[in-house]
Amino acid sequence: MLITYIYQLLTLLVLILVIRCLFREKSLNMQIVACMVLLPLALRVLMIK
Amino acid sequence: MEKLYGNKITALVLLGLTALIGVWVSLSFISMWQDDAVYPQAGFKNKMLSEYFAGIANTPVDTAVYIQTGPEKGGTVLLLGGSHGNEPAGRLAAVVILENARVKKGRLIVIPAANPMNLTHTAAQDAHPQRLDLPLPSGKVRSFRMGARDSNPIYEWPNPDTYIHPASGQQLAGNEKSNLNRCYPGVADGSPTEQLAYAIVQLIKKEKVNLAIDLHEASPEYPVVNAMVAHERAMELAATVAMELESMGIPIRLEPSPKNLRGLSHREWGDATQTMAILLETANPSHGRFRGKTDQRLVITGQDKAYAKAATLGRLYIDYKGDQPLRYRVGRHLAALGLLFKNLGEVAPDKAVEIGGLPAFSQIMKTGVGAYLADKARGR
Helix, strand or coil: HHHHHHHHHHHHHHHHHHHHHHHHHHHHHHHHHHHHHHHHHHHCCCCCC | CCCEEEEEHHHHHHHHHHHHHHHHHHHHHHHHCCCCCCHHHHHEEEEEHHHHHHHHHCCCCEEEEEEEEEEEEEEEEECCCCCCCHHHHHHHHHHHHHHHHHHEEEEEEECCCCCCCHCCCCCCCCCCCCCEEEEECCCCCEEEECCCCCCCCCCCCCCEEEECCCCCEEEEEEHHHHHHHCCCCCCCCCCCHHHHHHHHHHHHCCCCCCEEEEEEEEEECCCCEEEEEECCCHHHHHHHHHHHHHCCCCCCCEEECCCEEEEEECHHHHHHHHCCEEEEEECCCCCCCCCCCCCCCCCCCCCCHHHHHHHHCCCCCCCCCCCHHHHHHHHHHHHHHHHHHHHHHHHHHEEEEEEEECCCHHHHHHHHHHHCCCCCCCCC
């Protein structure tokens, strides 16, 4: 289904941006928050959950 | 409080930890993708639902259909378990029938996992157990997945804000697009759940099913519980069975299928085909909003303090006396099914069926469900 592939691409883009933020972030707390955001995004990109 | 500083090394460590957690939870989620093992009684032939509607072949929608034909001609009965993955009594009653039934007259069709897409995930925020482990008398354990009400969103998405039932234009909550029992009679080129509903209706038509039964569970605070909902064509049969159940000491509420409540099996199967459509509900406290910790113990025993309190306040639609065990819920379904099979010939003599090998209500209550499951290794 084309719409699913588009959705996965968009999610992947957000995932990459969050990883970028993780490495640029100077606050450890915010880095932990970024990782909490990463997990469901990664599971959705891989269509596991 | 002193601010904690991060850098690229902490980012890398955290990313590694996240990846580890990701692998761990992924393995847990992926474990639900494997079908539960079932062991049909000798005589059942295995087909796939896609043989009735090729549009679902090789998709996550397709599911196993088991057919047993007796030596004597008679009617055809269809039994659906697992329409909702979080209603284990309906699914297990279908599995018990699949693993024990010996058809002497007519035909029996069993679909133990009617919506395979709802068994591959649990609903977010419901905190349900993923599995139900049932001990067998031999000490072995048979494991069955506890899924969700709706189809897995990795297959069925996006849900609209409002789901418009295609056949009637009736407006429903958006998530009902993922609910098999709101999508009947289905749409051939619709969403995965609508295609599944369409395939089941094609099966009913092609196999000329005389009696079709959908097995469910619901919350004790829901009015249609410990109930039999019947299409008008099935009402005579359902009323006969309801009286017999009451005489056995099994209270049952008989509900006519509302004509303006569209998309449900008891309405659409009856309207779209010539079958007698019936839906059975038991009361499952692990379903309801009052429940406490939702673990296997709650699903199997139905014991919940909040439900006991709700019962004293008169808020429930069942006579809750502290529990509602799985054996009772499966036993209720089996008792009703046995009577429906027995009485089908009373209302339609040329469509009679005779099905042996089914445990009686008292036997299930005495020994539990595990005693009537095939004694095989852990069913994963």
